[in-house]
Amino acid sequence: MTLTVNGVERSAEVEARTLLAELLRDHLKLTGTHVGCDTTQCGCCVVHLDGKAIKSCTILAVQAKGRSVTTIEGLAQPDGTLHPMQEAFREHHGLQCGFCTPGMVMMGADIARRNPGADEKLVRHELEGNICRCTGYQGIVEAILSVANPDAVRKDHH
């Protein structure tokens, strides 16, 4: 099968049961996309399929045939300039161990794109499908708000 990954056409031979996450990690060696559960709950594996956030552990690789996938490796500019959501995660301490981070950033970018002017409550609701064990979500929520609606970021600390 052939698909576009991070702007580059890629081909791989996969079994019918191969998941998109497995295609990315095992076949294309794009290990930035993580797998943290077996039940579509944790969101560590979120990538963009034709610009929309999806859980790559929950669709078959063949369903992405001929389509365009963006992973965490493809989010920054080719010159290394971070995507605004990546920069926001750094600025707002949206990550600690980094394992849920690729999924959170890809989800965050999607939330901000769909919800300009979002408030904190909406962002927390939108993160229902992404679990983080380190940050208490505070830096993640602030990072997403800072892109979607900078005025909504609270100013009570750094």
Next chain:
Amino acid sequence: MGQFGIGQPVRRKEDVRLLTGKGQYTDDINIEGQAWAAFVRSSHANAKILGVDTSAALDLPGVIAIYSGKDLEAAGVGVLVNEAAYKNRDGSPMHKPSRQVMPTAQTRFVGEVLAIVIAESAEQAREAAEAVEFDFESLPAIASTARALDADAPKVWPEFGTNQVVHWEYGDESNVEAKLKAAHTRVKVDLINNRLAPSPMEPRCVVATYDAGDNMLTIYSPTQGGRRLQTMLAKNLLKMPMDKVRIISHDTGGGFGVRSKMYPETVAVAFAARQLGRPVKWRGDRVETFMSDYHGRDQINHAEMGLDADGRIVALKLETLLNVGAYLSENGVRLPMEGGGRIIPGVYHVPEFYFSVRPLFTNTVCTDTYRGAGRPEANYITERLMDAAADACKLSRAEIRQRNFVTQEQMPYATHLGFVIDSGDFAGTMDMAMKAGHWDTFAERRKESEARGKLRGIGLAVFIEGAGSRPVEGMRVRFEENGEVSVIAGTYSHGQGHATVYSQLVNEFLGVDYDKVKLINGDTANSPAMANGSFGSRSSMVGGGGINRASKLIIAKGKKIAGHLLQADPETVTFENGVFKAGAGTMTIDEVAQASRDPKKLPDGVTPGLDEEVTYENDVENFPNGAHVVEVEIDPDTGVLEIVSYVAVDDCGTVLNPFIVHGQVYGGVAQGVGQALTEDVLYDDDGQLLTASYMDYGMPRAKNMAHVEALFNTVPAKTNELGVKGAGEAGATGAPPAIVSALCDALEPYGIRHIDMPLTPEKIWRAIQAARTGKAA
């Protein structure tokens, strides 16, 4: 010093790499020619193993080998380590069952590893694991903490005749009982400290390679520092020379105590790689992680407190049951005594104390350290007692605490079990939290909630911790030829931002550019000989203190070299902002480091190089403390509880980087909120694990959390040179009692004074219904 020094909210060095998908977690590592492992796990909570038939599995395509406990035993593999040695009051020792890596005669919990299957692909290994046939004789099981000591409870280890590991006691029970009887006011609480699944987001994973040529075993796995695991593997389990076992953790996706342990899977994968002379990889899935990662908490506590007519504590009696699981893990059995016990009775002065701990076996996976490791349980008991005492003495929750705080004048203050608290402003910290939480205007907000049909409550908890356990650590500072400075740490950063904070410290102490400092950790091949790793909120004191001490040695040596080269008396050389100065002459630290490589440029008796390695040692831990104020709103018709505001004030001593410490606080609070509201590991009566996925286990999500306002009331520790107090576990310690306090405040109109965690809507709704109808919940 400057924008990168101590106390600055420096953004993390680690982040760009992790934000661009360049992290290297164990599952990202694949080695040419690797085979895959899958485990056969017990489906029985308690069963005799009558036999195993691997023939059908071995015939499946791609299967390379299958090893069960008997194979490991025949190969001389040792047993898992437990060093606990508690005694009953009569001097008799605790029961200590030996734990094989994979049991050969009996399995004692669901998910226990019974055999490892190696195949060419992960799928083939899994399919073959399902084809391995164990012949079991099922036995009755016990999973319940509350019932494990019942006379008719099945015995996990029949040879002991009891499920009780030991009955450990402190203090004079009859004296404390007499003081309680004589007390003006006597209050009691019965508490369940719910069992939790630590759940780092990275599932457990092991990659092992073995080079027969030089008998070298290399293991990649998520850890909290590899040296202890290396020691156990080499000395106790695989019986190899220490320097022939290497453990590497590049990135680890969360630790929380549970990643610091030696697990059977690690031994089995390493054994298979050595046996086959081929790399072997095991990628655990989340179900396996739930079944086999050690769990946390799981205590039942009965506590009684006596107070005098002024509401001052006269005596405390505490009886703890601890579910240790089917075996003794490395540290689990220690936690009530050494984790929690030493800090009891928290921030309050308690003249008389009796403490009884009965750890007990059940047919469940072991419990062990999880964020806080005994201190959250201890503080939960004390804080629930103080709320009960406030009720009984008709004092406010603040007033009862105020009257009993250990004061700064009483410090250093020795707790009954041997901690000496050097510093802390408990009254000031509580006051700060109440002000920030607008305690005085709460009534207005409650009215506003009532107008919307909601019940509003405000909660308070004041807590103290002991941080920096095992205060010994190796730290090396190395000057590189390219002008960079490496910190080679015995600690291991797995989310805490050590690369950032250690760089700040090197910048502060040695004036080296922040950007020129790098952290090397997570590989036993190059870490200092003494390398305990990171757990127990220890890295700020032992890692930071180690860098401080190494820096002092570097400066002292640098002065000798600079003095020699600047033709000045070394005694007159000064060092500031990275520059050695003698009269008009100056040398940067990098110039001195480069010159120090050339023996011709050195004064007599000075060895080449400016690098220093120290083994940081301290006699004592440190005592972070804090106060949380939280407001909740409850819908009485549904039982749904929402956290509407949260204030956390921490005294974690000198703050090295407030940005990172706040992150620790937020994350800790979330884990405490999880314990209080959503998390509960449940086994059914037959010992089947009911909560083995994120569908069933209530991980706190973003919507469960409120914005946390984190503040500091800084009182530097007097017992370490940086004045730091570990910040990692405070949030998880303060949150559960604060939230339950708020719940009870909200439900006071119904006379509800306690509900056990987790405070699910169902439990809250049932309690309200029962109160409305006058029946027990």
